[in-house]
Amino acid sequence: MTSLPTSYMRAILGPRDAALDAVLRESLLEHGMPTIQVDDNAGRVLQLLTMLRRPRRALEIGTLFGYSTIHIARGLPEGGQLTTLEMDPEAAGLARRNLRAAGVEDRVEVVVGDALEHLAAVPKASLGMAFIDADKKSYPAYLKAVYPLLEPGALLIADDAFAEGDFSAESEADADPERETKAIHAYNRAVCRSPRLFSAFIGTENGLMVSYKG
Template identity: 65%
Template sequence: MDDILRRSLLDDRLPTIQVDDNAARILQLLTQLTRPQYVLEVGTLFGYSTIHLARGLPAGGRVTTLEIDEATAQVARRNLEAAGVSDRVDVVVGDALEYLADLPAEGFGLIFIDADKKSYPLYLRHCFPLLESGGLLIADDAFALGDYGTERDPNGDAELEAQGIHTFVRAVGRSPRLFSAFIGTESGLMISRKE
């Protein structure tokens, strides 16, 4: 994994906004424990979290990961190959909300969201119906103050991004169909189980 991080961050000059190592290990552990056949990831970047999700899959399991940028998706595909998990992962390039709108209900046992922050409430609206009963919905960057540092879009509105996270966290916390808990990783993971 060190080679993948070094190559992606230094050679490919991608931003250092991937999940931290502890969060990645938690994702892998949760995938191992829940054994979902199908995992959906919203936000691939260079595939660091994708690799951990794929490593946690049961036999025959698959990860579908969504990335908006083709060049970044190519880096992710290379990294998935290097990590030996490319046979378990489908990298889809395009607008995540458009893709999510066409998926069948309750098709995923685990969904991980780590994409543009202002869209978190929209991702929740689209992903909730896609999650199986008993499945896990996990969101990165869930710190209550919206403190996700380097992940802020320099061209975006930091207030809108923080508001998106706040809205997401409040919504999953109040939902009668989700049982949620916060895990204090570097940027915070909000983990919700669909009742």
Template identity: 60%
Template sequence: MTRSPAYLRSLLGPRDHVLDAVLRDALLNKKLPSIQIDDNGARMLQLLTMLHRPQLVVEVGTLFGYSAIHIARGLPPGGRLITIESDAEAARNARTYLDESGVGKRVEVVNADAVTYLETLRPESADMVFIDADKKAYPQYLKLCFPLLRSGGLLVADDVAPGGDFSGESEPGTDPEREAKAIATYVGAVARSNRLFSTFVGSAHGLLVSYKEGPGDA
């Protein structure tokens, strides 16, 4: 019998009261869009962070900080997260929720255009990068994040499952196929890279996890 990801996630127990409080306030009280990473994907991010023990993680797309909380929870001592959000109100909400979750001191929330900010970061300075922002810009994010990531680093992208619905994130009048084509371009580029070893993780919207090999490892 086939079991759904939601069913399998339910076997691991309910989310804790801190995460519940964040979701209730963000989605029910503030009526923010329900486009955050799903619980299973968020737990996978935390697990990857716990296993990889990165000193610096860069997140592209904060929203209200749900994924950032999980990443920050998995950081080793001295580790930090830089999360980039272009919307000022979303960035303010994220700062509040991160502080309330007890991980605010590990996280820098940057209110800026992601492309512009990524260009300012030092090459090979990040141990892990998580992309979950404007789907149309995924190919551009890859172009900027690949050199930012050190050899041995992890590159993770959300929403890569075929047939994804991005209508809740798109601007009015946007070609509904544009996001899907951009993500297909991202996945194709990752698959062709001789320095990225990748696998698909079956979360609700699909995570593509890639390990950056050194120049001599390919």
């Protein structure tokens, strides 16, 4: 699949704002975080979808240093809350600092630990939106765990839907690219063939799969 050239999107959308620019500079250059955050257009799409859906409760699986988290938090309605799940305590700590710097920390809870364990305790039909951007091999498991937590009319969004690139930085040391690619394809097939979801690709740099729960 192809998408618009990044240079064209940057020229049309204009430069990112100062807060986001500072988050990227500090996280990537000063802290050496991997450059696996969502691209700028994908971040804007996440914020736009959040603004349109206006979820009271949203969930993110895979915080990293909080770049996508900031975009989702910016799109929340007044009183809306986002819970973001991260396995790495160091990344979670940096994300909290970035959220504070971006002025959205009051809307976000950063939870450190295993995502599936946390999801098991979330009330059913309590989420208006969920975003998945963590280890790719677990996408089918995340789908199974998250689906019952979505309320009717909720949005389910997954990053890296084009199943292209190197996902090793988002997985453990024994990452298997073929296994992870197959897992993304399995996720895509499941949401697109489900009679309970309406799904479509959005052509960001790595592809977003957006699903609506009827």
